[in-house]
Amino acid sequence: MAETPTNKGWFSRIKEGLKRTSGKITEGLESILIKKKLDAEMLQELEDLLLSTDLGIFTTKNLIQTLEKNKFNQEVTMEEVKKFLADEIAKTIAPFSIPLLLNESSHPHVILVVGINGSGKTTTIGKLAHSWKKQGIKVRLVAGDTFRAAAVEQLKIWGQRSEIPVEMSKNGSDPAGLMHEALQKSIHEKDDVLLIDTAGRLHNKDDLMAELSKIIRVLKKVNPNVPHSCVLVLDATIGQNALSQVEIYKKIAEITGLIITKLDGTAKGGIVVALATKYNLPIHAIGVGENIEDLKTFDPQAFANGLVNI
Numbered sequence: 001m002a003e004t005p006t007n008k009g010w011f012s013r014i015k016e017g018l019k020r021t022s023g024k025i026t027e028g029l030e031s032i033l034i035k036k037k038l039d040a041e042m043l044q045e046l047e048d049l050l051l052s053t054d055l056g057i058f059t060t061k062n063l064i065q066t067l068e069k070n071k072f073n074q075e076v077t078m079e080e081v082k083k084f085l086a087d088e089i090a091k092t093i094a095p096f097s098i099p100l101l102l103n104e105s106s107h108p109h110v111i112l113v114v115g116i117n118g119s120g121k122t123t124t125i126g127k128l129a130h131s132w133k134k135q136g137i138k139v140r141l142v143a144g145d146t147f148r149a150a151a152v153e154q155l156k157i158w159g160q161r162s163e164i165p166v167e168m169s170k171n172g173s174d175p176a177g178l179m180h181e182a183l184q185k186s187i188h189e190k191d192d193v194l195l196i197d198t199a200g201r202l203h204n205k206d207d208l209m210a211e212l213s214k215i216i217r218v219l220k221k222v223n224p225n226v227p228h229s230c231v232l233v234l235d236a237t238i239g240q241n242a243l244s245q246v247e248i249y250k251k252i253a254e255i256t257g258l259i260i261t262k263l264d265g266t267a268k269g270g271i272v273v274a275l276a277t278k279y280n281l282p283i284h285a286i287g288v289g290e291n292i293e294d295l296k297t298f299d300p301q302a303f304a305n306g307l308v309n310i
Contacts, residue, residue, distance in 0.1 A: 014263075014299075014306040017288030021053055021269035022309035025085075028052075029078055036075045043068055046081075053267070053307075054239045055089075056274030063088055082308045090304035093273055097298045098282035100128070100257060103228055108140065108186045108194040110219065110226040114212065114249055115233035116200040120261035120287060122151050124233050125195050126158030127287070127295040132193055133162050140189070141166040142182040142196040144175045144215070155197055161292070175199065175211065176218040183222045196227070209252045216253060229256045231284065234275070236260050239268035246279055259295075261287040269307055 015022070028049035032042055043064055050060040067084060102109045111128075115121040122145070129139045141159050143166055145151035152168055159166035167182040169175075179196060186194040198215065201208055219226045230253045234242045249255055258281050260272050276283055283298045 011302050011306075013288050013294065014286075014302050015309065017264035018269050018303075018306040019309070020265070020267040021307055024053060024267050025049065025307070026078075026082075026309050029081060033076065033078055033081065037073055038067070038071050038076050039073065043072075050085075050270065053270035054274055055270030056277060058277055059089070059092055059270075059273050062092070079310075082310050086301070086304040086308045086310055089273060089307060090301040093276050093283070093303070094300045096276035096281070096283050097300050098257065098284065099297050100229065100231065100259075100284040102132075102137070102193060106225070106228055108183075108191040109228050110183065110186075110194045110196065110223075111229045111231060112196050112198060112216070112219075112227040112253065113231050113233060114198050114200070114253060114255075116235075116245060117148065117151075119200065119233045119235040121200060121233040122154045122158070122197055123290070124259055124261060124285075124287065124295060125155065125197050126162070127292055128285075129158065129164050129193075129195055130162040130292050131295070133164055138190070138192045139164050140182070140186050140191045140194050142179060142194065143168045144179060144197045145199045146173050146175045146178065147199060147201075151197065176214045179215050180218045180222060183219055183226070187222070205248060212252045230254055231257050231259055233259045233261060236263045236269060236271055237266040239266070239271050240274075242271050242275060243278065246275065246281075250279075255281060257282040257284045259283075259285045259287070260298075261295075264288045272303065 032045045047060055047064045066088060113121055113125050129141055132139050141155055141164055143152040143155045146169055156166050167178060169178040183194060199211060232249050232255045234245060258275060260283060263269055263286055285295050286298050287295045
């Protein structure tokens with residue numbers, strides 16, 4: 001999995017990446033906290049502000065109720081409210097911070113990566129592969145989006161950059177056949193990880209469902225226990241639409257975890273919290289940039305601090 005975020009550089013990148021969301025929260029708090037004492041009107045305005053970041057109704061209601069219980073009719077400062085929000089949000093999402101762990105007894109550990117075109121799926125695969133390669137883990141990639149030449153070429157470039165083999169086929173060929181051959185080869189080569197890119201065409205959900213279902217059936221013919229992981233990559237900039245994407249992909253495949261990308265381009269960073277709490281799914285990692293190192297294990301406190309800019 002992507003390395004654990006322990007250095008100050010990564011924390012500063014999270015803060016920088018979330019500045020559109022944190023700026024919105026800070027600006028809102030400045031206008032809300034004009035009065036010294038926390039009253040019902042301020043609580044309602046704060047609730048509306050948090051909902052506008054796509055934090056989710058459940059989490060927002062809990063935050064407001066807890067704040068009301070502890071601080072109602074008391075004097076509050078901007079710093080106190082920010083710290084309260086950061087600590088409570090971190091506490092809420094901490095159970096969902098679970099790295100993408102590999103089963104060491106599986107050679108290879110097969111990871112099916114799904115998500116719509118433009119979500120950052122192929123880039124995420126490249127970053128994961130690079131991280132594991134640095135750790136001495138033997139990785140193989142499969143360019144399974146055979147109908148999109150750009151996706152195949154992009155994965156090929158990632159493979160060349162990290163010196164990782166990439167299994168490809170001719171454009172328009174049956175992806176299930178490619179997966180079957182790739183898995184057999186990966187078993188023979190004793191790879192540690194087989195990372196599979198897939199198509200993400202949501203304009204025809206029936207075709208997408210049929211294709212992914214076929215891929216999973218074909219993989220299971222080689223090994224009934226695969227895929228070991230099915231990771232959904234979501235673009236944070238789409239806000240609430242990410243929820244509907246989870247619903248669609250849950251019907252197609254057994255999603256085992258999420259990776260959230262493009263947090264550096266959204267004012268709706270709260271969607272990370274809404275996704276975790278609504279679907280009870282692990283968040284394996286978050287991305288805050290295009291660089292090869294800009295994907296790291298999800299750190300709840302660092303994320304929550306960045307969300308409110310503290």
